[in-house]
Amino acid sequence: MAAFTYILECADGSYYTGWTNDIEKRLKAHNSGRGAKYTRGRTPVVLRYLEESADRSLAEQREAAIKKLPRPQKEELIRDYMERLAVPSPCGDVRSVMTDVYVKMTGRRKDTDGEIEEIVAECSAKAATRGGKHYIRYADELLVEGASVPTTLKIAEGALTVLRSGAVDAAFHYAEGHRQEALYKTPLGDFPMRHDTKSIAIDYDGTEGTVEVVYDVYFGSELQGENVLRIEVKRRT
Structure with a gap:
């Protein structure tokens, strides 16, 4: 149950x-x-x-x-949860003007043995700006085989939040020096995960630009490796 x-x-x-x-x-x-x-x-x-x-x-x-968790980390959980409830909807939110964009996400992982793996995903998405924050919504078709995972990227000054729901339920916040522990919920089970952000670079105007995050990934207390996530956004014409 x-x-x-x-x-x-x-x-x-x-x-x-x-x-x-x-x-x-x-x-x-x-x-x-x-x-x-x-x-x-x-x-x-x-x-x-x-x-x-x-x-x-x-x-x-x-x-x-x-x-x-100390109070600041509890507040981070609450903030991510509330953002997940309040993110702009691609249909029905008259306060936001949704723009058609094209998103390319490149994930590069270097494990503790030095082995490198790279995954590239490209898709159409919707972008909006509200309250000084930028939102990008798309369906991730590669994360879980046979499932479409609704995903929202929230881009703020010096920070990126990745919100997923459905087959994968997770919310990760990235800002330089930020450490976050969360339960990564997947069809295969729930996994305790930690992300330690090493650096973040944002050059995004609301419809076009890039975001790049470098962070270490831990399962429990065991380091899995260093990840680099690069997001490229272009307006669709």
């Missing part, structure tokens, strides 16, 4: 992390004083982050991992 890990913001501004099989029922319990001891004197509480896992065991593991 699916289970959920969640973060609540309490009335005093503190965060509470828990897990549940029924988020609506659990949220009502917290706000009625029948939830955790911590939240009883800190109501009302507001749901700020929600993450689905395949079963209770995985949700409890994720709960324990999030509880260990």
Whole structure:
């Protein structure tokens, strides 16, 4: 049975992390004083982050991992989650003008033995700018065999966020010196992953340009290698 890990913001501004099989029922319990001891004197509480896992065991593991995070990293999780809910839609968001663009993504991975692997993906996409941030939406057909993975790139000053949903559920934020731990959810299982951003270069005007990120990838505590992600965007004519 699916289970959920969640973060609540309490009335005093503190965060509470828990897990549940029924988020609506659990949220009502917290706000009625029948939830955790911590939240009883800190109501009302507001749901700020929600993450689905395949079963209770995985949700409890994720709960324990999030509880260990310092407040800034919890806020990063919340920010990525809220951005995922609020990103511009290619249809129906009249506040954003969507532009047809062409995206080429080149991923270059050098493992700890020095072996190099490169993957290139090209596709059509939609681009928009809102609130000083740039968004690019496309369907990744190569990430999972036989599946189309909705993907959103959010480009801000000195930062890139990659949001995926569907067959792969993940949100990674890249900014120079930034370290992020997250659960990479795939059809093959959920994998604890860490990205340490070494450098990022952005030359993008909203419809054309490039973004290049260099980062180290860890599975658990084991270094897998150095990755270079280069994104090239051109307006479609």
